[in-house]
Amino acid sequence: MDKYDAHTIETKWQRVWEESRAFEVPNPEPGAPRNERKSYVLEMLPYPSGSLHIGHVLVYTLGDVLAHFYRRTGSEVLRPMGYDSFGLPAENAAIKEGGHPREIVERNIEEIRGTMKRLGWAIDWSREFSTHDPEYYRWTQWLFLKFLEAGQAYRKAAIVNWCPNDQTVLANEQVKNGRCERCGFEVEARKLDQWFFRITAYADHLLDEMKDLNWPERVLAMQRNWIGRSEGSEILFRVEELDIDIPVFTTRPDTLFGSTFFVLAPEHPLVDSLAEKSPTGDEIREYVRKAGARPAEERAAGTKTGVFTGFFATNPVNDARIPIWIADYVLMDYGTGAIMAVPAHDERDREFAERFDLPIKVVIDDEGKLVDSAQFSGLPHEEAAKAIVEWLGTHGRGRSAVSYRLRDWGFSRQRYWGCPIPIVYCGDCGIVPVPEEELPVLLPDVQDYKPKGVPPLAQAEDWVRVPCPRCGKEGRREVETMDTFVDSSWYFLRYCDPRNDHAPYDREIADYWMPVDHYTGGVDHSTVHLIYARYFQKVLNELGLSVHREPFKRFFGNGFVTQGGAKISKRVGGAATPDELVEGYGADATRLSILFIGPADQDMEWTPSGVEGMQRFLRRLWRAVGDVADSAVDGSPGDGALARKAHRTIARATDDLGRRQQFNTPISSVMELVNELVKAPGDPAARFAAETAVSLIQPYAPHVAEELWERLGHARLWQDPWPQADPALLEEDTFELVVQVNGRVRDRIEVPADLPEDELVARAKESPKVQAQLNGAEIRKTIVVPRKLVNLVVG
């Protein structure tokens, strides 16, 4: 047989798939019965801000293996692809390289598509789109209008995260450790009018409906953490001089008697009027100004600062008058922006009290019982918490309350390359939505789209000036654009019906394909994209636009691929990019090597030696199967060792891919089978073993598998049913009985599989090695594990 030549084979089959539209799937006919075997396989769509790297090879090969596996196990598979082409990464790349963002992303998309095709990923290319296509963002705008109508999108003045480098506002989800997730600059707090999605209204839904998700625990834990639901109570403190009540949120109402001072966040709305009425107003205003200017990171880590207002609040439970302070360790956007400080039982309050010499009053003893707390003294503190909240309730001074860490999603961006927000500001009518029929609001070209703090769209004066859709007077368009995560919060629905020009998608079609059965992507999106998309899906459900409440039924979080310690390969000169790898080793070897490294949900280091090993394996497979194809032998595989090995391999690979979601071990199993085949070329089961190996490796190495399948006299392996293991042939007819004495292995004996237990024990006792260990001692206990071992316990 000829030599294994990856390029010839890969080019040949890629052409066949393209010409036969092998991986395109039709949408269901209207009113057709639901196919229970549909399977929507999706991976997070790439940003076209550069070319693909080895990490993308992992993600899309994972999806590819599953798509092939599900198709061949009887599902109708939807496996689309597109590009998240709006947003900062692409825009920054454009600024760096020079040129218009559109040109840059479209050039990158061309390149990425080529790489994807060269890797042989089984994608339905007829459904491809980019989020910057007007035909797509038209519907992003349409959905925004629906959210606006439903009160899920709104505009408010808020203190937001401002990145001074990227010159834009960032969502909380895009700030890590007080720094911009993209560029690493420290974010500043700015008070601006901004657009928000009311994701906090769905906090409990996002938590409760996790029970319907087959997701890794670590990702769910991150989301839970991010949402940060915490149960406590809201308590009203009276300020007599001002004739007002100020609510505080606390998780520890049991410590209420220990509250010795009261703190407001510098951003608290009452601060202004307090300063006005206070003799030390200037001092207060000066403190508030300084606190506002203090970087968030320092505010969190530095020593505590604060200022006394001169006012006092009354503790509702004992009428104690406690001083009201303003301090920046209290955050405006958590709870009510005001706290009752209990320095004896809260570390932060203690630090503050010590610094400003405020009293510390212990109200819980070492046994966890209340002391010095009037009628509640002596109660265990959990019980006391309930009793105190109840008492507050009957006196109209408090109630149970829940607080969340999650905040509304601010999606205004002061940048150019994003989806325009379809809004017109009118002097008379205020905020006016652009009528649906006028969508899309096209993103205009501007002279200069570099960030300057003022949104670049403001320069497009002709575009900005527009008649108010409501009254016809001159209005001005919204010049902010949407966060790119809005685009990716519904793209999976558009794939269901990507060419629809009268709706974002046909509801019936989307209801059929959705939810995504198997979603793959990086866990770095756990508290960003994955939470936004869940929120969108829930709102769409409540707007009557989808029957489903969760977008991704199953999620697989792939690990990160590093390339740091990679040695330079002599032969391919340190091949590192996917294109270089395909060029040097072929797509099949590349695909195999990235999945063979280890468990795909853990981080991994990519090394060239792995891909060389895979190339060796493919040559070995090529030769072994080729020998079978060339030989005339045919007939029944029988039930010999090789046949049984093949059946066991089928069983294992099937279980690993379907149930266990383990992608490296099926490769090992097939390697074992090929090793056995090489050792037994004349075996009656050689042909069966060869076909099994080719068939099982097909999702990983579809090109070489297809070629060998053809040489074995078959066609279209990608459509062939997945092999099935014969349960009768899953075990050998003999097995190696492990004989233990006191739990330690002393001998291994080959015995017939059907030997009864007492006979197994008899065989075990006959073993000379066992005899030597027993040394005539009395056997106290005998443990028999069928088909595995006998353990003799003595002494």
Add this chain to the structure above:
RNA sequence: GCCGAAGUGGCGGAACUGGCAGACGCGCCGGACUCAAAAUCCGGUGAGGGAAACCUCGUGUGGGUUCGAGUCCCACCUUCGGCACCA
């Protein structure tokens, strides 16, 4: 500090429900083929002891449960990831 994941040969890793630790691959060592090299093929490869048959030790550390623990329980150490003045 809180939440989560993980510690197994020289390396990546396997061992699914408590039952042969180290599958598979990389690397390394030896051999075959070759004028030679590459490629390929065959054999070996956890540590210690022994001429050998074999024996002992061995899955981060220390305990425990069990006939039997990489796997279960308790305590701890280390690494990585997320959150972090969240009241």
